[in-house]
Amino acid sequence: MEFTSVLFYVFGLSFVASAALMVSARNTMKAAMLLILSFFSAASIWLLLEAEFLAVTLILVYVGAVMVLFLFVIKMLDVDQSTLRAKFTKYLPLGIVVAVIVIAQMALVLSAGQFGLDAVAEPARHAADYSNITELANLLYTAYVYPFELAAVLLLIAIIAAITLVHRKGSRSKKQNIAEQVSVQAKDRMRLVSIPSGKRKESK
């Protein structure tokens, strides 16, 4: 067995094992940690497939941003685990049956007959100076520039939506009223009082 095959089986096993432990974890925090491990395994698998940029992006964006957001929400909400886990075993048999059936069906379709090495030969590895980022960028900024800009707009909409949803109105928010600020008069802000210059107080 050559070295890349060993790597594939090690990372594949880690991917599957961490995913299985994640869905069956009793603690949401533990599940998030296992999901991070499965993302790392997936990134390693992607490296084997010469998708270096996406492997790094998966770790930076998913582990670095999305999972941190998950952990933040998990710790912030302080969910009572016992009530959430009461119905855990109720749907376990159904879930396993569905998963096994779908795996069996997919394995029939994706078997070595249709997608094996005889049908799809493994392409030659690129040279050491091959740049995945350059090739991606060449395509992304020419043929896919319009979807790329749409993705930027989508992220902007997501930011606005998330802020609008959780924004708390009322005493906590400091909001400025532009019209009120513009139409303000000097007498609203300032009051002139004339204090008579006092004679020296005659004290006894």
Place this chain on the structure above:
Amino acid sequence: MIALSDYLILSAIVFCIGLAGIFINRTNIIMLLMCVELILTAVNTNFIAFSYYGNDVAGQIFVFFILTVAAAEVAIGLAILTLMYRNRGSIDVDVTNSLKG
């Protein structure tokens, strides 16, 4: 030598684990979102495997966009989750039955 079918079956297994996770953790919305992330990772692995064996980088571009959409989905999903917890004091799916569906 690793065949394309090996990668496809690996991602099919992870996809089904994520699917089973949605059934098992039906009441916990945070777990549901994390299972969706797992499913998306499996699908992305499929895209990248086909991109590598088909010598076409367009598959990787598609993964790029899936990552973007998934990040937006998580941001809005967690915002809704926070809002729901604030209004109801729980993130149990069974508590959210005011529409009587």
